[in-house]
Amino acid sequence: MLVEDNPRYREVIALALKQEPDIQLACEFGTAEIALRSLKDRPGGELPDLVLLDLHLPGMGGLEALPRFLGAAPEARIVILTQSDHEADVLRAISLGASGYLLKSSTVTALTDGIRSVMKGGASLDAGVARFILNTLKSRLPTSDSAGLLTDRQREILALLGEGLLKKEIAGRLGISYATVDEHVAHIYARLGVRNAPAAVNQAHLLGLFPHSGKRIG
Amino acid sequence: MLVEDNPRYREVIALALKQEPDIQLACEFGTAEIALRSLKDRPGGELPDLVLLDLHLPGMGGLEALPRFLGAAPEARIVILTQSDHEADVLRAISLGASGYLLKSSTVTALTDGIRSVMKGGASLDAGVARFILNTLKSRLPTSDSAGLLTDRQREILALLGEGLLKKEIAGRLGISYATVDEHVAHIYARLGVRNAPAAVNQAHLLGLFPHSGKRIG
DNA sequence: TCGCCTACCCGGTGTTCGCGGGGGGGCCCG
DNA sequence: CGGGCCCCCCCGCGAACACCGGGTAGGCGA
Numbered sequence: 001m002l003v004e005d006n007p008r009y010r011e012v013i014a015l016a017l018k019q020e021p022d023i024q025l026a027c028e029f030g031t032a033e034i035a036l037r038s039l040k041d042r043p044g045g046e047l048p049d050l051v052l053l054d055l056h057l058p059g060m061g062g063l064e065a066l067p068r069f070l071g072a073a074p075e076a077r078i079v080i081l082t083q084s085d086h087e088a089d090v091l092r093a094i095s096l097g098a099s100g101y102l103l104k105s106s107t108v109t110a111l112t113d114g115i116r117s118v119m120k121g122g123a124s125l126d127a128g129v130a131r132f133i134l135n136t137l138k139s140r141l142p143t144s145d146s147a148g149l150l151t152d153r154q155r156e157i158l159a160l161l162g163e164g165l166l167k168k169e170i171a172g173r174l175g176i177s178y179a180t181v182d183e184h185v186a187h188i189y190a191r192l193g194v195r196n197a198p199a200a201v202n203q204a205h206l207l208g209l210f211p212h213s214g215k216r217i218g
Numbered sequence: 219m220l221v222e223d224n225p226r227y228r229e230v231i232a233l234a235l236k237q238e239p240d241i242q243l244a245c246e247f248g249t250a251e252i253a254l255r256s257l258k259d260r261p262g263g264e265l266p267d268l269v270l271l272d273l274h275l276p277g278m279g280g281l282e283a284l285p286r287f288l289g290a291a292p293e294a295r296i297v298i299l300t301q302s303d304h305e306a307d308v309l310r311a312i313s314l315g316a317s318g319y320l321l322k323s324s325t326v327t328a329l330t331d332g333i334r335s336v337m338k339g340g341a342s343l344d345a346g347v348a349r350f351i352l353n354t355l356k357s358r359l360p361t362s363d364s365a366g367l368l369t370d371r372q373r374e375i376l377a378l379l380g381e382g383l384l385k386k387e388i389a390g391r392l393g394i395s396y397a398t399v400d401e402h403v404a405h406i407y408a409r410l411g412v413r414n415a416p417a418a419v420n421q422a423h424l425l426g427l428f429p430h431s432g433k434r435i436g
Numbered sequence: 437t438c439g440c441c442t443a444c445c446c447g448g449t450g451t452t453c454g455c456g457g458g459g460g461g462g463c464c465c466g
Numbered sequence: 467c468g469g470g471c472c473c474c475c476c477c478g479c480g481a482a483c484a485c486c487g488g489g490t491a492g493g494c495g496a
Contacts (some may be wrong), residue, residue, distance in 0.1 A: 094356050095426075099349070117345030123352045127340025130348065132316070134341050137355050138312050151443065164417030166482065178482095179446045185492070187443085196452095196484075197416040199382030205423040256457070369472065398474055404455070405472095414454075414482090 001048035002028040003035045003065075005057050009104065013052070013081075016108045023115055030059050032065035039072040047073040050115060053098075055082040055089055063089065066096045068203070077118045081111070090129055091136070100124035139208035150191055155209065157184045162201045162210065219268035220246040221253045221283075222225040222299070223275050227322065230300075231270070234326045241333055248285035250275050265291040268333060271316075273307055281307065295336045299323035299329070308347055309354070354402045368409055373427060375402045380419045380428065407411040 002017075004010040010028055017025045029035035039047065049067050055062035055143035066078055081091045090101055099118045102111060102146055103126045114124030125133065150158065160170045165193060167185065171178045189195055192203040204210055220235075220243060222228040228246055235243045244266055247253035257265065269287050273280035284296055297318035298311045308319055317336045320329060321344045332342030343351065368376065378388045385403060389396040407413055408419040422428055 028266060060462090094352055097356070099352070117348075120345065121349065122345025124345060124350035125352075127335035127338065127342060129494075130343050131339065131341035131356060133351060134312055134317070134343075135307075137351060138315070140355075153444075161416045162420035164414055164420075165411050167413070174411075179445055179448090180444070181312050182484075183445070184443090185234045185483090189484085194382050196382055196384070197414075198379045201379035201416045201419045202382075202423070202428075205420070210420075210423075244480070386452080394473090395475055397476055400454080401474080407454085421454090 001026055001030055001035065001051045001076075003030075003051065003057070003062070004028070004029050004054045006054075013111070016111065017115075020112050023112065030058075031066075032060040032062065036065065036068055036072060039069070048076050050077045050079060050118060052079050052081045052115075055080060055084050057091075063092050063096065066093065066098060070097055079114065079118055079124060085126075085128060087132060087136075090132060094133070101129045102126050103129070149207070150188060150209065154184055154188050154191070157181060158188055158200060158204055159187070159210065161197055162204070219244055219253065219294075221248075221250055221269065221275070221280070222246070222272045224272075225249050231329070233335075234329065241330060248276075250280065251279040251287075252285065254286055254290060257287070262296050266294050266297045268297060268336060270297050270299045270333075272400070273298060273311075281310050281314065284311065284316060288315055297332065297336055297342060303344070303346060303350075305350055305354075308350060312351070315323045319347045320344050321347070354374050367425070368406060368427065372402055372406050374407070375399060376406055376418060376422055377428065379415055380422070 002010060002013060004013065007030070014025055014028055017023050026046070027035075027038065029038065032053075035051075051061045051073075053069070054110050057065070058189055062080065062082065066080075069076060069078055078097065079100040079102060080089075080098050081102050081104065082089070087105060089139060095103055100114055102114055106126055110126075117124045118165065139164070157170055157174075160173065161167075165173070167181045168178050171181045174181070185197070185200075188200055192200050192207075194200050194203055220228060220231060222231065225248070228248070232243055232246055235241050244264070245253075245256065247256065250271075253269075269291075271280045271284065271287070275283070280298065280300065287294060287296055295317040296315065297320060298307075298316050299320050299322065300307070301322050303321060311319055318332055318341055320332055320342060324344055328344075335342045337361055375388055375392075378391065380383075383391070385399045386396050389399045392399070403415070403418075406418055410418050410425075411419050
């Protein structure tokens with residue numbers, strides 16, 4: 001299924017996909033609303049295996065429509081196909097369960113190869129998007145290179161601070177005095193260039209210093 | 219530069235790359251140690267633009283060698299080329315700064331296209347690896363659209379709190395009284411289920427309440 | 437060996453925070 | 467019409483916070 005508002009570009013894609021013997025373009029729509037209605041109007045009918053979804057659509061946007069497509073066709077894979085390479089769009093699409101993120105500037109073979117990869121259980125990403133995702137994930141992994149910014153003790157205390165513990169409680173848990181915790185916190189502020197605890201936690205998140213309960217290696 | 223211990227596979231790759239006019243295979247090595255020594259033995263010489271690195275090598279492993287390559291040639295991109303699709307290897311390679319992760323089962327065109335993408339500033343991932351990375355990142359991103367959890371005013375105040383502003387300063391900037399800010403902050407705590415500002419900022423990050431700045435990937 | 441830096445430990449002081457009260461007006465909705 | 471939520475304002479108190487001081491131990495280059 002193809003959802004794309006620009007008729008010219010939609011035709012280009014449709015023609016390209018029809019050239020491929022192993023890819024069958026079942027239907028194409030100009031807005032998400034119409035596409036979704038077509039899914040609900042065939043209760044026992046066939047559902048698409050894959051949806052090529054534009055983000056910038058008239059009416060309901062692609063990001064808004066994404067979970068509705070997944071709700072109407074839970075087995076379908078959603079591949080974003082858009083001009084927008086805004087980071088927020090990429091992240092939202094991923095968190096909403098997209099299986100791919102391709103840019104309209106990419107070649108037709110990249111699109112068809114991406115579709116085949118996704119149908120084989122993989123994912124397909126534009127190279128620039130993949131770079132951004134790698135950087136994002138890297139910054140959120142515990143072994144970030146910014147680990148040397150704070151000492152182990154300071155990270156430990158900062159994490160407890162983020163949990164909502166008072167400095168007094170941190171002192172009790174670590175078996176040191178309140179004044180010592182205070183000292184560590186002051187050093188944390190200096191390192192991060194902030195002046196109070198909320199800003200320190202914020203900065204730590206922006207720098208990827210929090211492993212976020214980073215147990216899951218998958 | 220190609221680092222691969224299996225002579226047969228190394229030859230296959232070398233032959234394939236030599237077919238490409240825009241890709242120049244400068245040198246190839248069987249172990250990471252020899253490759254690294256060759257980099258250090260030419261202080262004024264040319265450094266490789268890209269290193270194709272196997273993971274399971276005799277002697278020093280690829281993951282151990284990766285940061286050393288980056289240290290010796292900081293401008294180089296590192297692309298992992300291995301059989302192993304173990305998730306821990308993928309994550310470690312990413313956190314160490316790899317620009318790509320390809321599997322030996324992929325096609326030659328996937329390899330050459332990946333090299334070109336990486337040299338254009340992108341990243342290159344095998345489809346299965348990309349799927350895993352998407353799932354990993356998704357699990358670390360805000361799950362629910364918790365936009366309705368806080369009001370606009372509350373999010374605004376929470377953001378300023380994260381900037382490090384005191385409540386008194388927030389009151390001044392918003393043109394409202396300190397008591398009002400205090401009231402908003404108390405509501406924020408109640409909504410997020412926390413009891414102080416650092417925990418609120420932390421929780422907001424975990425829930426993805428802080429909008430990422432609209433930067434682009436290019 | 438001497439300084440110098442850093443991490444880590446501690447006590448005291450003035451300011452801010454968290455929370456308990458008390459109000460008011462605007463909006464939608466049953 | 468009352469009841470719900472949101473936004474706005476005010477007061478006071480005890481506890482927590484940010485920053486000041488000083489002190490010990492270890493690594494490192496001059």
